[in-house]
Amino acid sequence: MADVRRVEEGLGHTPVIEEQVHEKNEKIIKDEDHQHENHKEKNGQVHDKLVEPKGEEAEEPVIRQKTKRVATLDAFRGLTIVIMILVDDAGGAWARIDHSPWNGCTLADFVMPFFLFIVGVAIALALKRIQKVGNTVKKIIIRTIKLLLWGIILQGGYSHAPDDLSYGIDMKQIRWCGILQRIALVYLIVALIETFTTKVRPTVLKSGHFSIFSAYRWQWLGGFIAFLIYMITTFSLYVSDWSYEFDEDHQIKKYIVKCGMRGHLGPACNAVGYVDRQAWGIKHLYASPVWIRLKACTLSYPEMGPLRKDAPSWCNGPFEPEGLLSSISAIVSGTIGVHYGHVLIHFKGHSERLKHWVSMGLVLIIIAIILHFTDAIPMNKQLYSFSYVCFTAGAAGIVFSGLYIVIDVWGYRTPTLFLEWIGMNALFVFVMAAQGIFAGFINGWYYKREDNNLVNWIQEHVFNDVWKNERVGQLLYVIFAEITFWGVVSGILHKFGIYWKL
Template sequence: MEDSKRLEEGFGNGTKRATIANDQDKKVAETVHGNEEKSRTTLDLPEEQKEEKPLIKHKTKRVATLDAFRGLTIVLMILVDDAGEAYPRIDHSPWNGCTLADFVLPFFLFIVGVAVALALKRIPEVKSAIRKIILRTLKLLFWGILLQGGYSHAPYNLSYGVDMKHIRWCGILQRIALVYFVVALIEALTTKLRPTSLKSGHFSIFTAYKWQWIGGFVAFVIYMVTTFSLFVPDWSFVVYKDDNAERYTVKCGMRGHLGPACNAVGYVDRQVWGINHLYAEPVWARLRACTFSSPGSGPFREDAPSWCRAPFEPEGLLSSVSAIVTGTIGIHYGHVLIHYKGHAERLKQWVLMGVSLLIVACVLHFTDAIPINKQLYSFSYVCFTAGAAAVVFSGLYILIDVWGLRTPFLFLEWIGMNAMLVFVMAAQGIFAAFVNGWYFKNPDNNLVKWIQQHVFIDVWKSERLGTLLYVIFAEITFWAVVSGILHKLGIYWKL
């Protein structure tokens, strides 16, 4: 009886399943038929009615502030590089302190961190992401050595080539490459530890990305311990001039020194790279101890210390380790952008941290504990420039993404979208060198110098003002227009 009952229940269930299956088949058939009818109806519609119901594609909203901030940094670089000689106050500080030029590289590193957080927000395959990170790092190193290693003599010297005994291994792109490699690698390797949502509490975003902060803290400890504990002995160097070689000796024998002569940052670079591979014209030569023309460039004083003539690498190894902290702060701002969707919450996080960093920097600097110093990339300099980047970034975000005042800043966006192109062609003078190659009778009689002299300097009867206006209109404005045209054509140069 039980078997019969089960058999009956089985038949009953089978009948029920068959009925459901038939109903589902019927629905599928109706759906397919309906879709076919819908497709035929759509195809039969006039063109005007077809355009009334376009296919909706969901795209991630691009934060325009990112491109504008990157563009602003490029503009600042062109301004201080090409007008800094006319206005030394905006050029790099000879030693302690911070000028307009000293914000450029930290701003680059800050936005690299923000971009890394957004680019690696979703990683389908970690190994593939790591390969891309390594490849991009190598590309940055290649272009850095090519442009700043001494091979290129742009824009005014039309020769090229470098003696490998004196090639410069460090530079702006090399430092960006190192910082990018470290912060991007940590971001990629910790992808499985990444939270989908944050817990409540102001510090939840810090604990959620603790490995990024641990990486930044390790870099901070390495820099601080090395800077204040490494013993710096006496050292010497040779100055070559008109086939004559003169040797100078710098007396040190100390540790923890933060002056030009005996700091650990310079000592590490001399040991790692060799003194002949360092930057030959450091900005400390504009100090009052070296020249009466300070803060501008000028002949050395007769009583100038020997180190005034020495090479020093402003983008060296130990200082680049400190720069990793700037990239870490930038990647934190990217994480805030990802997890906080409201403008008020984002700005609260950004501004509070930015102001805090500025306060810490000012306390360290004005108490003489750790002076703000770009050449050493001191911790106070990290805090001050990262805090300034945070405030500027927040201000642009309010103007562009919150208030919608995008039009006045479009030229910055265009430059920011083609930052690498403008950096190489404008900031590194490659385009100007190309134009200078077409001269009349002698290399000094070229179009670039003619425009600068006759269109700007002679008209305004001032070399300083004429140089500034030339940089603004013949360089920055020109490249803004070029970048805008390239943007309209969808042409971008990215590594």
């Protein structure tokens, strides 16, 4: 068996689950039993068929190993990509689905934790059996480096697609953090813990409701350490005053933000932003944070708009939503995903898996709601707060369970096929669609003016003019010209067995 399967980064192809049944002196399964087993396979169960050997070895049957993909993983990954495209390209017109300006949780805020959740599930399955730890560690490190490089190329500022046809970035202002960089960090830590604990993993769980937690105590310990680092740093680190420069009406103005405090969870003086300013430098942070849509900054809340005359000095300041300290907190999301993968491995019955998944998801959601509405720790994607981790991980568990029931239990694959197709080629769709590389290529073939291109023409004349509403037209354009289009492309690629992986 290969040391590492295809999907450790969570954006690739889904590994299969192998379930073996070892029995001695078993006779050939009768035709009626074959029909019964085939019926179960259609409902998502995996069985090994026993084949009676001939000759001297006929006393013990040979077990022929069967494998079956868990289609839910592909569908969940595809759903996450679809949500990402929707909120990225329609969020500007529909601010309610865009990222929350600060506290709260909107549709867009589920994308990153959903990615990390499915990364964890995929790691548990891909590293279920490891033959050589050294080779596995090497592959993990190589894949991490690839994710980091792709992240810097796509989100570091080098690519200006799809609207700006120029390219290139001043290295003094390159953005070091981003979506793939965060996935790389979480993947590296969680996968290494999973790899180095391979010798202490149980093959069979002991009896008890919490045996699966104790069996994988090292994974939970890793998540707990990440939680402690984040919480201690967030509430104990002293945040000093800081300043930044902003180009306003072609004039560079310097703004000073007064802080001098600890444990603040507001936009200006939190420890998350302070760590990134110290680690990367303020010029290497994301220059357009979503907090500019806050009521304190604009009268157009929750949409973008001109700044208020009395807007605080930090409104135009840079802030990194995928920064260092918040990425440490994100390790917990990956750890929870790994746990769901362990349940998938050890619990063979659908009801056992679902009871564990749903109950854990509900507990996480309840914890998050209590922390948020008591103002103890508000849900905040920008800070990747603990309540946000619990709420989004719990929601991921519930959605994953729902897809599992529909696809792998009931066997209804047709309604979610396009999600599976996108999920099988998630990295390809992420680069081409979510990062606008394909649209940027199409925009390069313009007529007389750069804005007179095929993409803009389709959006304006096929959708906006027909519906006489720019917001509705934008939404329908994203649904049909982007999501549906890439679903079809992914289906064609799947038909020919073409997958882009790292």
